[in-house]
Amino acid sequence: MRADELLKRHSAVISTSRRAPISGWGIECGPGWHEIIDDALTEISKIGRYQVVQIKEKSGRLRIYMTRYDDTIHEIVERAERRSLLTCEVCGRPGQLRQCGAAMVRCDEHVSR
Numbered sequence: 136m137r138a139d140e141l142l143k144r145h146s147a148v149i150s151t152s153r154r155a156p157i158s159g160w161g162i163e164c165g166p167g168w169h170e171i172i173d174d175a176l177t178e179i180s181k182i183g184r185y186q187v188v189q190i191k192e193k194s195g196r197l198r199i200y201m202t203r204y205d206d207t208i209h210e211i212v213e214r215a216e217r218r219s220l221l222t223c224e225v226c227g228r229p230g231q232l233r234q235c236g237a238a239m240v241r242c243d244e245h246v247s248r
């Protein structure tokens with residue numbers, strides 16, 4: 136699923152504040168993590184009250200930032216982060232955290248790009 140489709144599908148939980156980075160930059164990571172994001176946003180949608188302000192790659196892993204947090208939200212964003220550490224950010228196949236200048240999760244095929 137493309138990033139714009141992902142944002143459209145979950146628009147109910149995406150912050151529309153112009154100050155939210157997601158308003159200006161969209162999803163700031165590779166397409167390999169879109170399925171992880173889709174699953175996390177689906178869970179967040181079921182809770183309702185919370186909105187996403189930023190989705191990005193940071194220190195090689197997926198980070199989802201919210202307007203606020205509770206234990207359930209923490210669990211969802213941390214689960215997504217753990218999944219991203221095993222998933223190639225480029226293609227979504229199994230990968231691992233590597234140091235290629237910066238930290239990044241890549242499969243064997245995408246390790247050098």
Ligand SMILES: [Zn+2]
Pocket residue numbers: 223224225226227228230241242243244245
């Ligand atoms: Zn890959």
